[in-house]
Amino acid sequence: QVQLVESGGGSVQAGGSLRLSCAVSGWTHSTYSMTWFRQAPGKEREGVALIDSDGNTRYADSVKGRFTISKDNVKNTLYLQMNNLNPEDTAMYYCAAEYLTLQEWPYGVSWSIPEYFGYWGQGTQVTVSS
Numbered sequence: 001q002v003q004l005v006e007s008g009g010g011s012v013q014a015g016g017s018l019r020l021s022c023a024v025s026g027w028t029h030s031t032y033s034m035t036w037f038r039q040a041p042g043k044e045r046e047g048v049a050l051i052d053s054d055g056n057t058r059y060a061d062s063v064k065g066r067f068t069i070s071k072d073n074v075k076n077t078l079y080l081q082m083n084n085l086n087p088e089d090t091a092m093y094y095c096a097a098e099y100l101t102l103q104e105w106p107y108g109v110s111w112s113i114p115e116y117f118g119y120w121g122q123g124t125q126v127t128v129s130s
Contacts, residue, residue, distance in 0.1 A: 001025070001026045001050060003023075004023070004095050004121035005025075005059070005121055005122070006021065006024070006095055006121045006122065007020070007021050007124055009124030010122060012129075013055075014086050014087060015084060015086075016085050018082050019082070020082065020095075021078070022121055023075075024028060024032030024077065024095075024097065027076070030053065033051075033098050033099075034095065034097045035049065035096050036049050036093060036094070036095055037094045037096055037112075037113070038126075039092050045094070045114045046060065046079070047110075047111060048060050050102070052101040052102045053101055054103065056101070056102045058112075063089075065068075066083050067082050068080070069081075080093070082126070085126075085128045086128060086130075087129065092125050094121075096114065096117035096120050096121070097117060097119040098116060098118055098119070
């Protein structure tokens, strides 16, 4: 049974940094796309960053240059390093996983659509104050 467990959220001031972790267990497939999503109150869930088993990454325009996604395959843990945080980054952050790599992703379908991910963690809250 696949389980994703996020940690590392918290409250920081604008300009600060946080590193989110997502511990992955029960993943038996050799390929994956693993993504960080976030959802602010009253807003739709949005894709923040993705990494696949080929090492390819994708980022939302709003976080490029500030956030870095990585995965430690020995620890089976997904990370999101978030620097220069601003209040607009305040949201519940979720990790999600699917068996497809970006190369296998359905043609014309964005990587950042939540409905295409079948495995989800419970989320960790990030709050950035000005």
